[in-house]
Amino acid sequence: MAYIQCNHCGKKFEELNASGIKKVNCVWCDEPLRKNPQKKAAQRIAAGIGTNEVVVTDIRMSFGSMVEFMVKWVIASIPAVIILLIIGFGVLYLIGLLFYSGESYLYQALMESLS
Numbered sequence: 001m002a003y004i005q006c007n008h009c010g011k012k013f014e015e016l017n018a019s020g021i022k023k024v025n026c027v028w029c030d031e032p033l034r035k036n037p038q039k040k041a042a043q044r045i046a047a048g049i050g051t052n053e054v055v056v057t058d059i060r061m062s063f064g065s066m067v068e069f070m071v072k073w074v075i076a077s078i079p080a081v082i083i084l085l086i087i088g089f090g091v092l093y094l095i096g097l098l099f100y101s102g103e104s105y106l107y108q109a110l111m112e113s114l115s
């Protein structure tokens with residue numbers, strides 16, 4: 001016989017009733033039995049299973065709110081583009097320093113190999 005513990009009152013009792021069907025309420029306090037959802041969620045997060053994963057199959061949205069949503073999206077993308085431009089120019093600047101400065105070792109090595 002499998003015994004389960006009530007999450008509400010902490011008392012233990014048999015999981016199945018006389019007909020062999022799983023009980024849905026605690027026999028002591030009559031609270032609905034939950035399989036400890038918080039603990040389960042924590043375990044899933046720890047195992048990295050299915051957290052924050054979203055599968056979008058369809059979007060049902062009125063035209064007006066779709067337009068509003070897209071406008072918000074575009075406005076929110078402006079700072080993102082600025083950040084990417086700053087990073088991009090920074091990387092290009094570093095590459096430029098490595099190869100195209102007269103003082104650069106790499107530049108001199110390149111020029112020597114060409115001459």
Ligand SMILES: [Zn+2]
Pocket residue numbers: 006007008009010011026027028029030031
């Ligand atoms: Zn209980």
